Amino acid sequence: MEITSTMKKKKTGLISKPLLKQSIKANWVLWVISTAVICLFVVLITSMMSSSTIVDMLKAQRGNNFDINALLGNMFYGMMGPMVPIIYIVITANGLVASQVDRGSMAYVLSTPTKRSTVAVTQMLFLIGSLFITFTLLSIFAMASQAAVFGNVAVGNTLLMNLGCFIEMTAIAGICYMCSCLFNLSKYSLGIGGGIAVWFFLAKMLGNFGDPAMPMGADALKIFNYTTMFSLFDTQSIVEGTTAYIWKLAILVAVAVVTFAVGITRFKKKDLPL
């Protein structure tokens, strides 16, 4: 029996289906948990708002066309929302490349005709794709709960909030993925990629406390807003209907493009201890 002769000479494409399958098998549990938690979060928060005095005020001001995103924007999309996806991103980005190089299991993929660039692109698409599905589901749950609780849905702004948050998460995923491609040891990939992500998150929280909208009276904390990339997701601008959020999100897109590109390029050229 000669398997070799019957084997099709498949051209290796940009994406490796078996690798994608492997990545799904390895990461789906964490993805399901993080997506479920964030969706549950938005449902709970929206329903808790139904009886708040702030919502009553909003209703009085704008009638039935009020936008719950005015409240959810900063609080949910700006702070709590990203927390769960960040955990998913930090762990998964490391697991997609660095940890497989560190442990040596990448050898099994690269001892097949799969190109390094195919590996790097496939893993990137898995990471971005999984986040995209998360935020698609989050948009659906956010709008469904708005419909159920208030009877009206702010479709446009809800989609913009989710798109913005998705772009922000993709940018941080790019940074973590780049670290994952740069380092052969998990500890450096996790430490540096995760460290940056955690810093951005904490700085955003601290910065928020200095926000004049928040009655904390700690204006000096505003300075932290300049130390976190997350400030570029301008929820205020979306709610107010100004255009400032557009160029800020464009920067986040640029960060994502550059970091993923650097990661993939480096992975193609570096020495792998496999």
Place this chain on the structure above:
Amino acid sequence: MSVIKLNNLTKDYGDGNGIFDISLEVAKGETFGFVGTNGSGKTTTIRHIMGFLKSDGGTASVLDMDAWTDSPEIKRSVGYVPGEIAFPDVKTGTDFLKIQAEFLGITDMTYANYLIKTLQLDPSANLKRMSKGMKQKTALVAALMGDKEILILDEPTTGLDPLMRASFMELIAEEKKKGRTIFMSSHLFEEIEDTCDRVALIKDGRLIDIADMEKIRYHNIKTYKIEFNNSNDYKQFYGSGFNVIRKQDNHNQVTVEIDDKNVNELFKALKGLDVKFISEKRYDLEQYFNKFYIKGEQK
């Protein structure tokens, strides 16, 4: 035609670590052994052949393709067992082998199942809970199931018990019969000398020598150890002109080297002497390479 060709391959990690000016050629259908102590550079060399590492100097090529730039193309013809056993994050051995088959474009699992049976592997077991030997068997199946022209095995028998090692060696012999080119590293001389046609010795990153196993197996100079029951006979013997390489007066024992064609001289000389025992010391790879090792470094 040489299948694997290393030409002055060099990777300098500094402080004398790395590999330096490794040159060798492995012919089609040849089983090539690669021995050396831990840390001597075996794995580093193999990683260059696999295209995982970029050399600082010299070249590595497989099937006349550059090992670094044409790595994906080369892999169509290569089965590989890595030196370290770490599997992807999937649940069972079956899951792993199925995905691996997909990577390799294998749709017919007949040969994979034959390998599983031969190695007595239970692939349905959880990968993380497998013993070292089980993991090694799984890795072997993954490398062999593609039925590739070239096999590159980095210490493939690590963790296998003697029985499994024997059935693995049988598998290798089968592959050899099919005309496969096999490049295999080990720090165990015995397993290398039974299977390989030629064996390279690497020490401190440098290729010391390449031995032809045929010459070692059919070495015409044999070594005999002879002990006599009395010192008179002992003295008479070693005075009779044989090439004595060692003598122990207090045991009346001599060790002599004799060419096969002169072996009758030995028996003539022993005739009438009171011999306690005579034994032949087999000439093996270890003995052959011993001269390259400084005492104390020997594995």
